[in-house]
Amino acid sequence: MSDLEVFERYPGRPIDRDTIAFFRGLLERRLLVNRCGDCGRLHQPPGPVCPACWSDDVSPTEVSGRGTVHSFSRPVVVVDLDEGVRATATIVNCDEPRIGMPVRLTWIERDGAPVPAFEPAR
Amino acid sequence: VSRARDRVAIVGVGTTPYRRDAGRSELSLIAEACRNAVRDAGLTAKDVDGLSGSWVRAELVQSALGIPECTWYANTVPPPFHLQVIEAMNAVVAGACETALVYHAAYRISGSAAARDPFRAARRATLEAVLGPPSPWPDSISPVLCYATWANRYLHDHGGRREHLGYIAVNSRSHAVANDHAVLRDPITMDDYLAAPMIAEPLGLLDMDYAIDGADAIVITTAERAQAGPHLPVLVHAAALGQTEHAIEENLPDLEHGGQRVVHDHLWARSELTLRDVDLFYPYDGFTIIALKWLESVGYCGPGEAGPFLEDNWSAERSRIEIGGRVLVNTHGGSLAEGATQGAGHVREAVLRLRGPDASCALVAGGGFFFNPGALLLRT
Numbered sequence: 001m002s003d004l005e006v007f008e009r010y011p012g013r014p015i016d017r018d019t020i021a022f023f024r025g026l027l028e029r030r031l032l033v034n035r036c037g038d039c040g041r042l043h044q045p046p047g048p049v050c051p052a053c054w055s056d057d058v059s060p061t062e063v064s065g066r067g068t069v070h071s072f073s074r075p076v077v078v079v080d081l082d083e084g085v086r087a088t089a090t091i092v093n094c095d096e097p098r099i100g101m102p103v104r105l106t107w108i109e110r111d112g113a114p115v116p117a118f119e120p121a122r
Numbered sequence: 123v124s125r126a127r128d129r130v131a132i133v134g135v136g137t138t139p140y141r142r143d144a145g146r147s148e149l150s151l152i153a154e155a156c157r158n159a160v161r162d163a164g165l166t167a168k169d170v171d172g173l174s175g176s177w178v179r180a181e182l183v184q185s186a187l188g189i190p191e192c193t194w195y196a197n198t199v200p201p202p203f204h205l206q207v208i209e210a211m212n213a214v215v216a217g218a219c220e221t222a223l224v225y226h227a228a229y230r231i232s233g234s235a236a237a238r239d240p241f242r243a244a245r246r247a248t249l250e251a252v253l254g255p256p257s258p259w260p261d262s263i264s265p266v267l268c269y270a271t272w273a274n275r276y277l278h279d280h281g282g283r284r285e286h287l288g289y290i291a292v293n294s295r296s297h298a299v300a301n302d303h304a305v306l307r308d309p310i311t312m313d314d315y316l317a318a319p320m321i322a323e324p325l326g327l328l329d330m331d332y333a334i335d336g337a338d339a340i341v342i343t344t345a346e347r348a349q350a351g352p353h354l355p356v357l358v359h360a361a362a363l364g365q366t367e368h369a370i371e372e373n374l375p376d377l378e379h380g381g382q383r384v385v386h387d388h389l390w391a392r393s394e395l396t397l398r399d400v401d402l403f404y405p406y407d408g409f410t411i412i413a414l415k416w417l418e419s420v421g422y423c424g425p426g427e428a429g430p431f432l433e434d435n436w437s438a439e440r441s442r443i444e445i446g447g448r449v450l451v452n453t454h455g456g457s458l459a460e461g462a463t464q465g466a467g468h469v470r471e472a473v474l475r476l477r478g479p480d481a482s483c484a485l486v487a488g489g490g491f492f493f494n495p496g497a498l499l500l501r502t
Contacts, residue, residue: 010260019258026260044373045257051367071275073267073322078372088372089261099278115260 001027009113021060022046029107029114033085035061044085063087065105066121072097077118079103093119124360124392130214131348131355132207132500134163134341135470140228140305140461144335148178148227148245151337153186156225159339164352165221170341172219174210176201176226176464177249183225194218200253201226202406203338203466204488204496208361210342220343227337228463256370268371270322272491273411276377277324279426284324286429288315289436289443290410291328291458296442298455303467306332306459309441329410331457338466340473356476359483360393360499369493381495382419385487389497390421397421400499401481403449404468406488407456416487420497465489469498476502 006023007015015023022045025032033042036050037057043050050058067081069091077091091097092108103118136158138144138151152175160170167188173180173195180195194213198205203226210222230236231246256264263271276282292315298304310328318328348355364384366374374380390396397420405416414428422445423431437444443451454460454471461467465488472484482502489495 013260014254014258022258045259045370071271071278073263073270073274076261076263076267076271078263078271086372088257088259088263099275110260 011111018048019046025060025062026114026116030062031065031087031105031116032060033063033083034058042083042085044087065116065118067103067118069097069099069101069103069118071099077103079118087116087118089116089118091119092117126211126215126358126361127392127394128357128359128501129345130211130342131345131357132340132469132473133343133348133351133353133355134159134161134165134339135473136160136162136339137303137467137470138337140303140334140336140463142230142305142334146335147241148229148337149182149186151227151229151335152178152183152225152339155227155337155339156183156187156223159225159341160223162353163341163343164350165341169221170223172210172213172222174198174206174213174222174224176203176206177229178225178227183223189223192219194222200494201464202489202494202496203464203469204361204486204498205363205494207340207342207358207469207498208363208496211358211361214342214344220347222342223339224342225337225339226464226466227335228333228461228466229335230333232333257372262372264371267322268492269409269411269490270325271371272374272377273324273329273409276411276415276426280429282426282429284316284326285312286432287324287329287410287414288312289429289432290407290413290456291315292441293443294407294452294456294458294460296440297450297453298459301454301460304455304460305334306455306461311441325409325411328458331408331462332459334461334463336461336463338463338470340469354477354502356473357501358498359395359501360389361497362389362392363496364388365493365495371492374492377415377491378425380491381489381493382415382487382491385495385497386419386421389499393499395483395499395501397485399483400449400485402453402472402475402484403445403451404453404456404472404484404486405451406465406468406490407452407458408462408464408490410458412490413452413456415491419495420485420487472498472500476500
């Protein structure tokens with residue numbers, strides 16, 4: 001998929017050389033965070049170097065999307081992913097989000113493009 | 123020892139009326155506030171050789187005011203006003219300039235009414251192009267939902283109640299009654315607070331500052347030069363900014379490991395004074411939760427204790443906070459009631475009070491939880 005197509009599918013979003021892989025992942029319904037090839041740590045939002053060891057060897061890695069709600073302001077939840085990084089998205093299939101609630105990743109459409117969301121984990 | 127300690131003084135303050143819709147440009151508001159501040163300091167445009175401002179570029183302000191020569195100028199954004207003040211302080215201490223004019227205009231660009239106003243919509247587009255979103259994620263708690271999100275977590279962790287936030291809101295209105303500069307001057311009760319429309323749980327309409335058009339300016343110069351001015355100089359005894367690696371709203375590990383903690387540690391390390399010396403406290407209150415947390419972060423009480431602390435330090439008779447029966451808080455009404463000027467009103471009020479006989483030390487704690495906390499310890 002061309003860079004131009006990623007820009008066209010997510011108009012107005014902050015797409016640059018460091019973040020475009022994240023958005024390309026969204027189009028494939030894969031949630032990506034950066035993983036450091038040297039120290040193995042995960043981090044988001046995607047940056048040009050590993051904040052922990054300053055290595056340039058960072059690459060997008062898919063995360064499970066399972067986690068627990070750290071806090072929320074409906075309809076948006078901030079989630080502690082099982083992998084140890086935060087994720088922020090709309091919660092669906094849930095009237096009353098709670099802090100500590102287990103959630104899992106799902107996908108919704110917005111303006112014709114996939115957007116990550118969370119729902120209560122069964 | 124901090125090289126800045128007591129080296130600079132605030133010698134002039136100026137403002138404009140605060141209005142929901144001033145019908146004027148930001149530059150017009152800034153020009154009025156700057157003119158008032160320089161005159162208040164007993165100075166003229168020729169005396170100003172430094173400019174420290176927020177959104178409106180320094181060269182435009184210099185031209186508008188006919189300031190002949192500057193040897194230092196900076197624009198720092200986003201604005202919490204203490205940032206512009208500390209920039210100017212550093213410049214004067216370093217000798218980059220001798221007398222700095224510090225300015226900030228508040229201008230309503232958010233909301234549907236602002237979007238229908240072509241002047242505001244145009245300005246909003248300019249500012250959004252400069253700032254951009256801090257997180258690429260399609261949904262983010264920045265910049266609007268972040269305080270509701272963290273207030274939820276705070277109340278959850280500490281068994282806090284909305285009444286704890288309400289003390290901040292009621293206190294501000296009680297003070298604004300006496301401030302003819304304030305835009306919201308009707309007193310409110312705790313019942314009024316609790317009955318206000320919920321906006322983003324747990325924050326309601328009265329937890330949020332009141333957006334206005336208006337500007338403030340102050341004049342900063344050396345402590346030596348300040349002696350010649352018409353007013354009692356207000357010295358910057360200590361100042362600190364604070365930021366951590368987790369500055370994006372959703373990435374803060376918890377409220378005890380944000381910039382406010384950094385401010386606490388470094389402000390008091392740089393100060394000969396302690397919290398017991400503080401006569402007046404000005405915590406930023408863009409949202410009530412911020413001011414509540416500042417009570418803990420500057421050291422009045424421990425994490426999660428601000429609510430019970432306010433219960434113990436509340437004057438039911440005057441419907442206001444009286445810390446230790448003595449220290450008043452946001453005596454102008456804060457951003458909640460005087461008007462939202464990103465902390466500029468807090469600094470102005472602190473200076474005006476310190477010129478009087480009833481107080482000699484004020485603590486201004488600005489900014490929120492994430493990338494912009496800072497504090498000024500002012501004394502006479």
